[in-house]
Amino acid sequence: MNTKELKSILQALQEHEVSELTLETPDYKLTVKRGGEVQVVAAPTPVVVPTAAPAPAPTPEPLPPAVPAPTPAPKSEPPKEDTSRYVEVKAPIVGTFYRAPSPDAEPFVKEGDTVKKGQVLCIIEAMKLMNEIESEVAGVVRKILVANAEPVEYGQVLFLIEPA
Incomplete structure (x- = not known):
């Protein structure tokens, strides 16, 4: 049915x-x-019980030689950006990432902004407490890796800063 x-x-x-x-x-x-x-x-399936000895199984015919499956061409991945020169700013706690002090305010920093050591980069809310995350180095913000109001894990990279 x-x-x-x-x-x-x-x-x-x-x-x-x-x-x-x-x-x-x-x-x-x-x-x-x-x-x-x-x-x-x-419905129950009927069980068939053989009454005579089973006939010998027929011998299988030899299989034709196997044809190898075509191998797909290797995918070319875009070259990864060298981030070794950047300082990673990681989340010190689990919580919700906010780029600005309030929903209608400007973000603390944008990509390309120059920051000073100790400057606030974002806020992570954890258990109704707002924790300001500060830059550990002076430099230029090259990448912001988390979207606003997105949950973050402990140790997750939030920003890449090129030291000055």
């Missing part, structure tokens, strides 16, 4: 206000009670 047949049966039951229906086939038994639940029970 497919879903289309089941839907038509249910619709007919509803139109004719039938409260209960049981339908049996060799494959399944379906009982529908109005206001209740649909119950489908699989």
Whole structure:
């Protein structure tokens, strides 16, 4: 039985206000009670017991030689940017990352901004406490790796700063 047949049966039951229906086939038994639940029970499968000794299995024919599957061309990944010269600013706690002190305020920093050591870069809210995250170095903010109001994990990289 497919879903289309089941839907038509249910619709007919509803139109004719039938409260209960049981339908049996060799494959399944379906009982529908109005206001209740649909119950489908699989029919037991018959067990066949052989009475004579089984015939010997035919010997399989040799398979033709396997044709190797074509190997896909290696995907060329874009070259990764060398970030070794940047200082990573990592989340010191688990919480929610905010780029600005309030929803209508300007962000603390943007990519390309020059920052001083100790300057506030963002806020991480943890357990209703707002924790200011400060820059550990003076330099230029090259990448902001987290979107505003996104959850962050302990040790997650938030900013890449190129030291001055």
